[in-house]
Amino acid sequence: MATNSLVVAPQWIGDAVMTEPLMRRLAARGERLTVGALPWVAPVYRAMPQVAEVIDFPFQHGGLQWAARRAMAAQLKGRFDAAYVLPNSLKSALLPFLARIPRRVGYLGESRIGLLNERLRNPPRDVRPPMVAFYSALSGESNVDVDxxxxxxxxxxxxxxxxxxxxQRGAYAVFAPGAEYGPAKRWPASHFAGLGLRLDVPVVLLGSGKEAALCEEIASAVNAQRPGWAQNLAGKTTLAQALSAISATKLVVSNDSGLMHVAAAFGVAQAAIFGSSSPLHTPPLNDRAAVVWLKQDPAYQPPLDCAPCFQRECPLGHTRCLVDVTPERVLAGLAA
Known part of the structure; x- marks a missing residue:
């Protein structure tokens, strides 16, 4: 008889993508997987064949939302043998505890000792392991660094x-110029526009409603020189439509963001531009990906001793880790 398992998903798209190998490991050993996810992440799990069911959690950012979690726990009580709690927060571990799921697996964090009964230690604060391996380790299996x-x-x-x-399939490029974390991860809009003018296919810009103005800035700059060459769809698609568009594109150009990981998981050609973060921690795991990071370029002077800083905004005020990445450099990476 199959084990019925609940997976409490992370709240970011990129993290959700990086949990797929964990889903694959659990399903391969006979666990029937139900993923509970926030609505803006749930479509990612509907693109994982190993997941039998996806529940949209009615929760919001911030706060315990005690009444909502108790109500959801009452609906789930008696359905599951095990729960895997992927986020490190206290509130994410509450639901499996309140639902009285017998086996509750997750990392230590935010005073969760009483809520989880199978606990893994978090890596030291100064160590940033690859996130895929971090999530896959919750399976209890070895060799998770190959996922x-x-x-x-x-x-x-x-x-x-x-x-x-x-x-039309394969007849456009996708630009994803946003990065929820902050401007220190965003390649300049003028550079995106410059690259768009050099491509041999039209450009489709994807992102959330928050990124619509940024995407419009890029689209307007491109269309001023090549009318109709760029289409701004930021905030105008569902996440499922955005995933479909990425899966069928000729190529994707993005910052280190959730859509970068989506492109990698679909195996499409892509250029991934890194600034304040590190491709050693969250790389696009795709043989067709060109990673652009000036930190790794010995010819770039003066060296980027400040990178990776993992800050939302450049603490030195210049953001040259991104400003100095030219459109020509990214185009060369795509052509390699």
């Missing part, structure tokens, strides 16, 4: 999304 995430969309769903967005 590579994969996503797969339903072909009919992709076809319907492309038709709705007026896109």
């Amino acid at each position: 590579v995430p994969h996503l797969a969309m339903n072909p009919q769903q992709v076809q319907e999304a492309l038709a709705a967005l007026h896109l």
Whole structure:
């Protein structure tokens, strides 16, 4: 008889993608997986064939939301044999505890000792292991550092999304210029525009509603010189439509962001531009990915001793780790 397992998902798209190898390991040993995820992350898990069911959690950012968690726990009580709590927060571990799920697995953090009964120690604060291995270790299995995430969309769903967005498979490039964490991870808009003008296919800009103005700035700059060459879809698609568009694109250019990991998991050609963060910690796990990070370029002078700083904004005020990445450099990476 299969083990019924609940997976409490992380709240960021990139992290969700990097949990796919864990889903694959659990499903391979006979666990039936139900993922509980926030609505803006849930579509990622619907692109994982190993996941049998996805529940949209009715929670918001911040606060325990005690009443909502108790109500959801009451609905889930008696359904599951095990729970895997992927975020490190106290509130994420409350639901499996309140639902009285017998086996509750997760990392130590935020006073969760009483809520989890199988606990892994977090890495030291000065150590940043690859996130895929960090999540896969919750399986209790070894050799987790070899895992590579994969996503797969339903072909009919992709076809319907492309038709709705007026896109033709393989005949456009996707730019994802946002980065939720902060400006120290964002390649300048003028550089995105400069690259768009050099490509041999039109550009589609994807992102959240918060990134619509940024994407419009890029699209306007491109269209001023090549009318109709750039289309701003930021805030105009569902996440499922955005995933479909990425799965069918010719190439993706992005910062270190959630959509970078989505592109990698679909195996499409991509350029991933890093600034304040590190590709040693959150790389695009894709043989077709070109990683652009000036920190790794010995010819770049003066050396970027400040990188990676992992700050939201450049503490030195220049952000040259991104400003000095030219469109020509990114184009060369894509052509390699």
